Amino acid sequence: MKTLAALICFSCLMVAVQSRAETEAVDASRYGPYPTNYKEIVTKWLQTKLLDPASAQIEWEGDPKPADLGTKDQHLYGYLVNFKVNSRNRFGSYTGKQAHGALIRNGEVIKGVGFGY
DSSP states (O other): OHHHHHHHHHHHHHHHHHHHHHHSOOOHHHHOSOOTTHHHHHHHHHTTTOSSGGGOEEEEOSOOEEEEOSOSSSOOEEEEEEEEEEOBOTTSSBOOOEEEEEEEETTEEEEEESSOO
């Protein structure tokens, strides 16, 4: 009986810790407002990065998460959204799904990940 009570207490504690972590507010002054329209923001940004943006097939890999993509001395805060893109190259053939990411802050992409720069 004591084991069952201990297990129940432990389970309740884990649920409380998990719900607290999920409901803690992200510092908007550091990361900016949460980008609810992240798909639109990234799609518009990709139009300036891809050779044939009209052919882009985007596969989203979850919602944006708070991230720091800066260096140890200089932080670069925002919301990182990961995605895969398959689009046509300069020869007109599809490249295959390529993993990329975009760091969004204040409604715009401030850094791309996986584009070779």
